[in-house]
Amino acid sequence: MKPIMNRALLSSILIALAMLTGCATTAPVGEAKYRLSDFEKPGTDAELDISDPLEPLNKSLYRFNYYFDSYFFIPLVDAYQFVIPDYAEQRIASFFDNIADIRNTFNGALQLKPASTGTSLSRFAINSTVGVFGLWDPASTWGLQRQDEDFGQTLGHYGVDNGPYLVLPVFGPSNLRDTSGLLVDGWVFSRIDPLNFEKNDLDTSYYALYAITTRKREPFRYYKSGSPFEYEFIRLLYAAKRQLQVAK
């Protein structure tokens, strides 16, 4: 019985794979009128090229994120916006920004940036106290602007390359370096445990609310540009944005 079941399993996997990759066309494939090799030797000009060895998988995940957004995430964000008054939403967003200043302080320090580290630390101290657990952000009104730092930037600061481009489920565009950074930042947060998740079970609500707040702030919607090259443009924009953040 077992081998037969295995064979059945194997063939269904193969069929599924064939469906995923698209069946080979039987029509003869001709030539294109204009090919890149008519203009330049392929591979000679690598400017703006972004390493993407997992492109087929990334594109599948890009599509997955679209469906996740359409059927779950965005409706959830909309419901949240509908139910929660704007004023409360702002307090919640400000609360998460304050928590993020721990990450900003930590990574500013790792990059040996005294000004940025000092700003983030002062912001955290002021907003946690005067700003009532970060629900308000008096530090910004006093001229202490947010310094966005994360471990991906810290790695970049010390010369670590982007590595291959990755589209993460739910999180979206990233690369190997920044994904590692995300994991390290998450690990540090769990070690510091500022909200004492060790002793309570608020962590699920915390992460859910954090996800909703973050998505709410991001106006990007998958496939809405209508450009056939949206994936390629986003890939480039992500790299450009991170290059700027690392340089800062």
Added chain:
Amino acid sequence: MIARSFFFALFLASLFLGMPPAQAAEKSQRYPQSDPWLSTILGTPLDERAPYLQDIPTRLIDLEVFPDRQVPDAFWYNDRLRSSLAYQEGKAPLIFIIAGTGAGFNSDKMLSLRSIFYQAGFHVVSISSPTHANFVTAASESRAPGILRDDANDLYRVMQTLWAELKDEIEVSDFYLTGYSLGGTQAAFVSKLDDEQKTFNFSKVLMINPAVNLFTSVSLLDSMLEDNIPGGAAGVRRFLSRALDKFATVYSKGDFVKFDHEFLFNIYRGLPEAPTDANLKSLIGISFRISSSNMIFAADVMRDAGFVVPKGYVLGRNDPLDAYLKTLAYISFATYLDDFLLPAAQERDPALTRQALINGSSLRAISGYLDQSQKIGVMTNADDIILGTGDLDYLRQTFGNRATIFPHGGHCGNIDQRDFAAAMTRYFSQP
């Protein structure tokens, strides 16, 4: 949205080409209204803009224009035409707005126009340009945009289909039509069509910064890239990559809070010296080529024309597209005209010549109609960079007192400027 952010990133970067980083953000400069290139890129500073309304009651509409059309798997997300209706409570005039070359129904300029006309009390229907990939895929009959008569037919079909869907939901007192850039030119052709078919009987039509001859304008835009980037099309990626590196250096020294429209002006005001015209032209040229690449690729796949994608090849959802994108950076609109559009049009009309095609895609082809039709007006700028020699005079002569010409603003740079916005609204409000 993406095109915009991309464009901004490129723009910001290119400003810093060849500039010593340490000096940036020291001196301040006033916004020069008189530079058409700069106006075209920067748009209107915040304090001169018409009040912008963000929260407008709007319905998004995904329209099935051709129920029988099989959209290739690779373009699954573009099978329906996306458009929007901003609606008033109660009876009001309805205005259709046609987007400019490559722009979608919710591009920046479309949102500005929606805000302006909504505040004037109109229902506003926003329609993507027939050159936008979504339109080419879902709503173009020929799937080869660029022939004004065909594009007008496609637009008119879309308007009729939209109206059939909306007429039970809103009360309409009157129909207006407008469009900017190529959308302005198309508005004139749609108006002529409507005079024959009489679905809407538009009482007012306004062309905003229209092209007089499509091919004159696109040739001007083509040459902005080819004449100003070292190495022409071959130098595009090097130009952008160098610009980005420079910009990263400058950005790291400055104190910028976030990327938004004002950020552009802050950067600009902080520049130690004005960017060169060549850099500004390069940028406009690149932006245009990105638009035309999207359009040509969509048309190529939809027609299986074998232009940059091999004929007969079925593009998969996960196929890498880099090589096509890179190839299209070399393809000018003129090349598209000669090797794609003309052959496609000759399939229907073998006698059609190149010159006849070009002549047909001009306001001059319907001069008699424009001359006599009192309901059509034009608003543009004397320094609009897409107008060729004699085009401005042509508009003045043809439209007489129905033409409003502002001295500065480049191409659509002042579209949301207070005076310009007031003049647009006035045009529709006056009897």
